[in-house]
Amino acid sequence: MQLIIAGYDDLDNVVELVNQAYRGASSQGWTTEADLIEGPRVDREALVHNIETGPTTILLAREQTSDEIQGCVAVRPTENAEWYLSMLAVSPVSQTAGLGKSIMAAAETFVVERGARSLKISVIDARDTLINWYERRGYQRTGEIEPFPYDDPSVGVPLRDDLTLVTLRKHLRG
Numbered sequence: 001m002q003l004i005i006a007g008y009d010d011l012d013n014v015v016e017l018v019n020q021a022y023r024g025a026s027s028q029g030w031t032t033e034a035d036l037i038e039g040p041r042v043d044r045e046a047l048v049h050n051i052e053t054g055p056t057t058i059l060l061a062r063e064q065t066s067d068e069i070q071g072c073v074a075v076r077p078t079e080n081a082e083w084y085l086s087m088l089a090v091s092p093v094s095q096t097a098g099l100g101k102s103i104m105a106a107a108e109t110f111v112v113e114r115g116a117r118s119l120k121i122s123v124i125d126a127r128d129t130l131i132n133w134y135e136r137r138g139y140q141r142t143g144e145i146e147p148f149p150y151d152d153p154s155v156g157v158p159l160r161d162d163l164t165l166v167t168l169r170k171h172l173r174g
């Protein structure tokens with residue numbers, strides 16, 4: 001799979017895709033946050049901020065025969081040759097066909113080519129099914145648990161008061 005680096009012109013479509021995948025009706029995709037958090041997951045302003053200060057790269061999977069974006073993921077370097085992956089999303093209508101796995105594999109190749117030795121992700125602890133999916137892709141719990149950012153209105157409106165974030169890491173080489 002070939003991922004394309006998103007440009008500013010793509011951001012409105014990325015916002016739509018991510019919010020639909022993460023927070024759309026639970027019946028649409030096989031795993032969403034809709035039962036845990038209400039409201040948008042991202043907006044254009046946040047994406048521009050992440051691109052310009054992260055520095056975050058947003059990678060897109062496009063339909064071959066059209067310009068439509070089927071999936072996306074964001075990556076940014078942190079420290080000690082570790083990169084952080086977030087915003088993995090596949091359009092609900094395209095899910096369960098292997099696209100999520102392909103995007104993860106291509107994102108891993110992208111960061112390895114830029115010097116990454118490991119990739120880290122944060123997942124809401126209540127999303128067992130999704131954590132299992134990452135574990136089947138080789139990600140392992142680090143034991144770190146971070147508080148959910150209840151004081152940050154930009155992440156949406158949590159519907160529970162007991163959410164935390166678990167960290168998973170995959171060693172990519174060496």
Ligand SMILES: CC(C)(COP(=O)(O)OP(=O)(O)OC[C@H]1O[C@@H](n2cnc3c(N)ncnc32)[C@H](O)[C@@H]1OP(=O)(O)O)[C@@H](O)C(=O)NCCC(=O)NCCS
Pocket residue numbers: 021022029030031032033087088089090091094095096097098099100101102122123124129130133136
């Ligand atoms: C997570 C996500 C990117 C996966 O994309 P996808 O294209 O559906 O994934 P794939 O087709 O590659 O893999 C489907 C997997 O789901 C599993 N699956 C399908 N339906 C399932 C169900 N009802 N319950 C549990 N697992 C299910 C399949 O067994 C397969 O896993 P396996 O190959 O390890 O057996 C996509 O569901 C998504 O965008 N979710 C909303 C956004 C989100 O939560 N992102 C991650 C935040 S950290």
